[in-house]
Amino acid sequence: MSLYENDWLYDLVHEKPADGEDLAFYERMIERYGQPVLELACGTGNYVVTLAAKKVDMAGLDNSSQMLGAAERKSCEARVESNLIHADMRDFDLGQTFKLIFVAGNSFQHLNDVNDVRATLRSVRRHMDADARFIVEVFNPSLELLVRDPRERYFVGEYRTDDGWIVINENVFYDAATQINHVKWHYRNQYAKEESTVEFTMRQYFPQELDYLFASNGFRIEEKYGDFDEQEFTSKSPRQIVVAGKP
Ligand SMILES: C[S@@+](CC[C@H](N)C(=O)[O-])C[C@H]1O[C@@H](n2cnc3c(N)ncnc32)[C@H](O)[C@@H]1O
Numbered sequence: 001m002s003l004y005e006n007d008w009l010y011d012l013v014h015e016k017p018a019d020g021e022d023l024a025f026y027e028r029m030i031e032r033y034g035q036p037v038l039e040l041a042c043g044t045g046n047y048v049v050t051l052a053a054k055k056v057d058m059a060g061l062d063n064s065s066q067m068l069g070a071a072e073r074k075s076c077e078a079r080v081e082s083n084l085i086h087a088d089m090r091d092f093d094l095g096q097t098f099k100l101i102f103v104a105g106n107s108f109q110h111l112n113d114v115n116d117v118r119a120t121l122r123s124v125r126r127h128m129d130a131d132a133r134f135i136v137e138v139f140n141p142s143l144e145l146l147v148r149d150p151r152e153r154y155f156v157g158e159y160r161t162d163d164g165w166i167v168i169n170e171n172v173f174y175d176a177a178t179q180i181n182h183v184k185w186h187y188r189n190q191y192a193k194e195e196s197t198v199e200f201t202m203r204q205y206f207p208q209e210l211d212y213l214f215a216s217n218g219f220r221i222e223e224k225y226g227d228f229d230e231q232e233f234t235s236k237s238p239r240q241i242v243v244a245g246k247p
Pocket residue numbers: 004014040041042043044045046047061062063064067087088089090104105106107110111
């Protein structure tokens with residue numbers, strides 16, 4: 001089963017504090033580049049709902065109905081009207097343009113090959129105002145993490161639920177030919193006998209490759225940050241955050 005058919009597990013691990021550094025970064029970007037804003041692969045709406053609640057003119061798009069269902073529920077709980085769209089970021093047509101489009105939380109790494117990236121960048125360009133920006137945030141690939149033994153299980157974390165504790169361990173297999181890291185999370189509630197498994201893939205984007213993909217698909221990179229503090233990207237940075245516009 002895919003992790004994204006399991007919205008509650010995703011949120012258990014990823015739900016972010018409303019005042020996190022990442023959210024503050026996207027708020028600064030909205031202030032700088034304007035609205036309306038579109039988040040691609042918005043998942044359970046952690047950004048969409050929080051930003052819509054702060055009166056940002058915000059839409060979110062995702063291709064998982066389970067993840068969007070969770071976003072709808074959060075929206076209702078927060079009494080916020082969120083514009084949530086069920087579509088694939090590789091091919092969408094909303095009949096509208098935006099001042100800012102972003103893909104947060106490493107979701108761009110679910111684009112498994114160069115054709116997926118090309119198709120996504122083409123769709124994004126069609127939805128950008130002439131002076132709009134597109135922001136992508138991905139990991140700076142860690143060679144140390146990619147060479148982990150696929151037979152071993154590595155501890156991910158322990159999470160509190162209404163039903164007690166859930167422990168998650170992972171297996172990872174990195175295929176260097178495709179640059180795809182295949183991840184399996186094995187989890188079990190402390191009272192359950194049976195273990196469950198969810199899977200997802202994370203395509204690795206090496207720094208020069210990422211820059212080339214933007215440049216060769218009609219984008220001009222204006223900034224490349226290494227983290228949410230907007231410091232310049234270096235080999236030691238945890239992330240690559242690209243801010244790109246049309247040339
Ligand atoms: C890391 S999660 C979402 C993160 C979200 N930004 C957040 O902060 O909660 C990745 C999301 O990408 C979505 N996704 C993966 N491939 C997609 C595609 N081709 N088009 C649209 N959404 C996609 C998944 O359904 C999932 O909800």
